[in-house]
Amino acid sequence: MRRIHLLLFGCCLIPSTLMAQELKSDYIQWGFDSHQFANKLSSWSKANPTINEDDNFFISRVRPKTRFRNVDTQVRQDLTDANDKKLLAWLPWNVPSKNALPDGVFDSEVFSMWPYVTHWGDWNCGLGRIPASLLDVAHKNGVPVSSVAGIPYGSLKSDWRTTLNNIATSNVQNAAAFMNYFGYDGLGYNSEYTEFFGAGRVTKALRDFHVNLNKAIKPYNPIYENLWYDGTNDQGRIAFDQGLNDNNKSIFGEGGSEAANLFFNYNWNADWLLQQSVEKAEEINRNPLDLYAGINMQGGEPRHGSRWTLLKNHRISIGLWGAHSQNMFFESRGEKGSDPETQQRTYMLRTERWFSSGSRNPVNSIAINNSLNYNADNTDFAGMSAMMTARSSMSWDLAVEPFITYFNLGNGKFFNYGGVRQNDRPWANVGVQDYLPTWRWWFASKLLGRTAADVPANGLDAEFVWDDAYMGGSTVRVHGSTSKEYLHLFKTKYALKSGDVITFRYKVKGGKADASLVFTTEDAVNTEKAYPVLASTDEADEDKWVEKTITVDGSLNGKTLALVALKMENAADLNLYLGEFSIVRGTFDAPAKPVIAKTALLHSAKNGVDGKIIFNMPNSKASGEPCYNTDVKTSLFKLWAKQEGKEPILMGVTTSWAGMYYSVPVDVKGQGKIKFGVSAVSLDMKKESDIAWGEDHDIFTTYDYSDEIKADKSVIKPNEAFTISYVDPRHEAGNWKIEHNGTAVASSNNTTEIKVNGLNQVGFYDLVLTGYVTENGTRVSKEVRYSNYVQITSDAVGAVPHINKLTANDSETSIEVVANSEVTMKYEGKKADGSGSRGIKTLEKPVGVKVSELGLTNNNQPWSLAFWVKFNSLSGGTQIVDMRDPGTGWPQNNWGTFWSTYDPSTGVYELTLRAKNGGGSPEYKQRWKVDFIPGAWTHFTLAMDGNGTNTKPMLYINGKEAKAHNWQIGDRNGEGLCEERFVNNGWWDANILGISLGRHSTAAMNAVIDDVKFFNKYISAAEAAQTMTSTSTTEGGLKAYWDFEADADASHYFTSKVGNAKLAHGELKVGTGEGVASLVPDAPTYDAGSAFVSGNYQVKTTAEWTAKKATIVSQNGTDMAGTAKLKYAKAGDYEVTLTLTNAHGSDTRTFQVIKVKADPTGINGTEAADMKVYAIDRDVLFDVETPGNYLVQVFSTNGQMVASKAVSVNGAESVRLHLGAQGVYVVNVKKDGKTLRTVKFICK
Incomplete structure (x- = not known):
């Protein structure tokens, strides 16, 4: 028995959850504008x-x-x-x-x-x-x-x-x-x-x-x-x-x-x-x-x-x-x-x-x-x-070009090819969009049913989804229940011939149905020719793309195909993903190898590398004549990238003779060169040219550092250890300090992170970081203070759940069982349940109150609005607070009296006061620097210092004046806080004072809010600090107070604890005219409120088990411990995922792997049963029993192949791979070119 050792270097593979890189102005040069067009024509x-x-x-x-x-x-x-x-x-x-x-x-x-x-x-x-x-x-x-x-x-x-x-x-x-x-x-x-x-x-x-x-x-x-x-x-x-x-x-x-x-x-x-x-x-x-x-x-x-x-x-x-x-x-x-x-x-x-x-x-x-x-x-x-028909172009000679669609829209959060994940980087290229259903969801209970009576009231539905794809990043999902229904897919005019191969590919994610492809021809358009492709007895398998082929015979030979439909009968909770429909005549040659004109590395950062490639195809066309892809036997081009010492990564496809690469995953601790390549794919998508590679480019010569930091916990308890670090693995070291009320309580110098064993006092702590940042394109050392970055909350309000241990049959490593035997999953957690204040989720919808109920008749009166907020996420341009009448005309229904927006990329909160007529007075803008940290509670107070004639805004964050950034009035501007006042005469009696009201080109808040208070006076910093934790109804000037501890009424309004003003979560329902809407209350969704305010909301932890192809016999659990009993009916390698969730967050862990054998002897098992795959720490072992030629490939979760090894086995042998980096990997094992097993595992 020999052992094969495969060492994987590079322990810092870039995470897949980072922000996307995007097209920048200098990446592609347009060349000219309209005024220069005539000159370009003449030259x-x-x-x-x-x-x-x-x-x-x-x-x-x-x-x-x-x-x-x-x-x-x-x-x-x-x-x-x-x-x-x-x-x-x-x-x-x-x-x-x-x-x-x-x-x-x-x-x-x-x-x-x-x-x-x-x-x-x-x-x-x-x-x-x-x-x-x-x-x-x-x-x-x-x-x-x-x-x-x-x-x-x-x-x-x-x-x-x-x-x-x-x-x-x-x-x-x-x-x-x-x-x-x-x-x-x-x-x-x-x-x-x-x-x-x-x-x-x-x-x-x-x-x-x-x-x-x-x-x-x-x-x-x-x-x-x-x-x-x-x-x-x-x-x-x-x-x-x-x-x-x-x-x-x-x-x-x-x-x-x-x-x-x-x-x-x-x-x-x-x-x-x-x-x-x-x-x-x-x-x-x-x-x-x-x-x-x-x-x-x-x-x-x-x-x-x-x-x-x-x-x-x-x-x-x-x-x-x-x-x-x-x-x-x-x-x-x-x-x-x-x-x-x-x-x-x-x-x-x-x-x-x-x-x-x-x-x-x-x-x-x-x-x-x-x-x-x-x-x-x-x-x-x-x-x-x-008023118009759905037009179709699907009518060409199939001998010249096949008809192929993968139902791909031309964008995605990942890129799949052949049903396999190639990378997990976001992309968009509409040029590779496939042919899509002609009429867009023509469902009917009979073929060519053309009346509303032919559409079942509660039948099937279809939509595009972005969670799976056979090719690209999206596909069509058909779902629902029906006794019989047709989905009319394509209007065509193809002359068919015997031997044409029709391929239909799909994946049944759940449910069942009897499904057939239905064809009609021009000479008998109402007569269906049905070909079964799915039976209701087929087992759903969310991981398997099923291919069905139909060879055109005499019944369709010489006929003109007029319609392609999918007939579904006996469908029950069907969840069907479409992967391919194609008609291919004969075989098509592989295209020539592209000829590269230029490649360029455009940007390098923690997210990966951006690049571009420009190439040409060998062809016989005269200069200046158009040359189409069909002229060079090509359907599309694959775009490849290869870091030195790594396997090539397929980053996407294009129909153009040029391509862009975004966020190519690279090992930032690996070798510093990368190259870009392209290959041409045949018209039938079955053959491919060799890859043409460009020159090597240095990755790190002009590396763009990210100065972003992150904490490993969103909710921290007293004396609980936590770590704050740079996100960028290549970031220079800095000096870290955590302060409480101006006193340093923890520090770490010349490091890329600070590890804190615990802080015992509940409250807010500042992080002070002295290190390199980018300013005006230059790296400079600078002290940056992150106010209130660390929040220590009491144990009583609960915590984010944490899984300390997860076992299967009391083992923390892979186990082997026989089919239909019971597997006992167990977990150990930590205390996470508790109780505290109750808030409501904004759900990116408004929370508002009529200004008339607050006693406001203009915005030159003094008032203040205070509330707690915890953002779940922040998008560019998030609307925080504004005041407007959504029911008035455009554009005042969008502008209103004032609005305010937060830009998380700059940390700037901008408040804009506006006159009623845009040209009557310039806009007054005041900007502050604010660090809203997703997952952390922030107390927000906007105070308007009105005197009856004019006004001036102030912002308090956690009871302190926010740092004034700059201001602008018309074409005048300055730094810091503007001392001028503004006549805010823009007013509508039907105004709504809204939190998360949202508006044109800005997002409403994805957040939880709590303890909303309105004062009919301008409050000071001291008063803002006092009201943060106060639940008193007798605070000076308090006009309205909603703590959400009592349920909303039957009309979904919350009545104030002070006065009679009513506040509601709702939705802006569209009216007539651009932007016209009205705030319609809806049922609020409650969640744990501020950790710094008392209340009675119960935080309970729930356990969710995900076990593909298993029957969950029983389950129970709390925040501290729980079990689940599973059974598997079929042989295979399986993983089980546990998620503990409560109002503060969640924790997920996956157990790998449960190997299920068909029977104790393995005699009736599949060929895959001859190989056992398991992991011990950073060693992956394959015990091989059957001779043959094996190919072992290891992939990171972003689709990058990090290792490949071919080995010829003559008898029972063991293959050991030692992995030098911790993380999640996917191992694919092929024998004689056929995949035996694909296993995901964690390398610790």
Whole structure:
């Protein structure tokens, strides 16, 4: 028996829970703006097509698909070529600084409702430069994308006159070749200008240019379309709201001389105007559907009269605008919370309800109304599907390109490939978005059921999720119960042939169903051909992707596939994840190896490394001609990174010939070089080129240190040991000191952490840290005081639970049992239960009171608001306290009398006082430095020193004046506390004084609040300190006091212990008009309140056991100890996770591993039973009984392969791996290329 020793170095693998790195302004160079576009056109040529070295981030590599019509697979069969509206989304993408470029931020825009869009005008893209990612996803869906000239309103300025004139005089053929090469599908103009001189000469010349450009480019790009905001007419004069007439018909263009399609301004909603426009379009041989009725989504325009109820009756299309920097779907996606996944889900709901219908199922015939709401609960909106069909581009020759989708949106919190986790870094690249369900959740109880009666009232539902994926970071989840239901997936037009292989891949997370893939063909669209793929007797396995294949035979040979659906019968609590649907004809060659043009390391920090790669593919295309991925036999490209001495990591994929890397995990104590690589994947996703690697880059030469610190406990008890340390493993040593009331009680010098054996006195302690920080790009030594960083709370109020010991059958290491035998899990904890004050969770929703009930009639009165707060988390721009009337008009419903926001990245709390009319008085801003520490209680007091005429704010934190940072009044500013006062005349009688009220572009609080007090006077620091722990109702000036010890009433209001004012937790329910809302109380959620206030809220610890594929026979437990009895029916290696939770927090531990054998002899076991896998301290042992060729691979939890060893075994042998670093690892063992076992374990 021989032993194999494998040593793993690098004990400081970067944690996976850190903040994401993201696209910065210097990572990718755009190259030019709208004003420079004409010059770029004049200097560009096919012979020399390069703008700059980053061109590949702006060149589409997906040939635009063409869409088809098939009335038999439409939901609404009364929509024809003549009345099927188009939709122009003249909207910004994501945020202006990033647009659709690849990013490291998961919560990025990944629009997916392409079937209901016929043109995307990227409003925050200047003329002639569009990110390839947006182009690629739009092109695969048959949607053109254009850029926009953002011409300002009014007289045409000289710079824009020059720009437009230069464009108009450009060589048309060269311009067409430029647009064709880069893959741009149109030019758009925010045309609301007047030419006061020249009788419209520039406008007319530009029109002629557009006519000729259309003629030149249409043979290459049939979906090309120019756009013109109908604010400037043929004569170069502003002329809004006239519809199509003789004064703008030449800008629109006659049939055969099309110039630019018109986007009507927002007062089009008159029957005569629309009818006149239709008639004029027909008169000049144009399709009236090339005219777009503008909808201002930001301003709620048209403001008056009918909108949709009028537009539906006319052959005029739909144009969406709003706003300048972000579209309204994306901009206020925080309405349900600031958690990134919550925001993504909210964005998805907003777009699904707007486009497919308020029910997210276009079959539910919701009556068309005139609403312009776009919120996540927009359930009574008919949707765009009421006036247009869902378009599809799925109609190409399968011999040229297979149809493959993995249901991936193009973003994620991790990246999976082939169902295996490759890394756990957030990412976004909409260019790799897959083909997605056409109609967006067309459920019906019968095939092609088109009426609301065909939709079960309580049937199945579907949604996108971001917790699993076969490829990418998301997929479709189908869930619920039903006796029989169809989910119509894809509208297609594929000519099938015998031998075509159809693959369906899925994962059953829970429940059961009988499921079949259903196909219909154009010659018999109502006749289903069903192929079973799942039986209700199949066992759910949340870890297993199941693959089913169907080979096309004679019954489908020569038929045109019209519809793909999934039929589910006998579904009970089904939880089904979709992984793949594909149709592949034959085999496809591996692509050539990419040729790297450049790689660069852009940023290095504790989170990892950012980089980029630019490459080309060998091809035979002439210079300046477009080359698509299909031309080079490629579906997509894999992006690789490799640290010296480590295995390559797959960081993501791209369709562009350039890629970005964000937060590549590196061993910060390892070797200091990294390189980036790329490989090309075949069209059928089955073959791959060799990896092309760039040069080595030094990781640590320009390392960006993080000065963040962390404590190992969020709740600390008297005499309990704790540690505070730098988060960055590479941080320089510092001098640490903990002070209580100015006296040092603990210290540690020239270290990267301070270990404290315990502090015996309950209360607040400051941390004083002298060490290196980054200021203005330079490392300098500086003393930083973290006020109240350490909080010692009494044992009586309870503590965060802690698991001291976890065993299986009394063993702390792996055990072996036979199937169906009982396993006894036990744990030992510590005292964590207790009782104290009761608070309420904000849940990122408002807690408010009417100012009229507080006796306030203006904000120049003196008042103070005090409360305890414990943040669970902090996002950028968190709303703390403000005062406004959400029911008044925009934008006052968003601004109000005052607002205040906290930025955790800078530690700055900013209070803004505003006049009623924005131009009537400048804003008054006062800023303080505040350290809000998630998990710790902070007492917050905002005091307004009003004198009846004007006012001045003050902030107290934990009974002390907060450190004034700086101030600003209009264009004047200064350091520290502003001594000036402000006439705060912005006032609405219906104002609400709100905590966590939230507003446009800011998050409400994810926190717990307690002991809310309102004083009708300006209180001092001494009074603020006194009220922190006081429960008295007789404090001077106390007007209202809510301690939450008594339950809210039946209407969910808390009555004050002083006076009659009522306070409620609630939700801002959307009204009519932008931003208009009302505070509707809801049932509060109680939680443990401030540890420094007395009360009777009971803190109890609960135990939760998670044991996959086990039956939990019995369980019990407290904070101190508990047990659970489990049984496993099948052989395998299993882990059991225990979580202890109470109101203060939780602790989790996983036991690894329970090896279950099929029977005592192992004779009937699987081949995997011939190998025993277990861990002892930092040694992992594999006892091998069967000869063969074995491959042992070890991965960190972020997907990085940290070791690999191949070994040939001739008989019973033992393989030992010694790991040099503690942590969690995953070991995969293959025999002769087949995976035998994958085991997760903890290396101690």
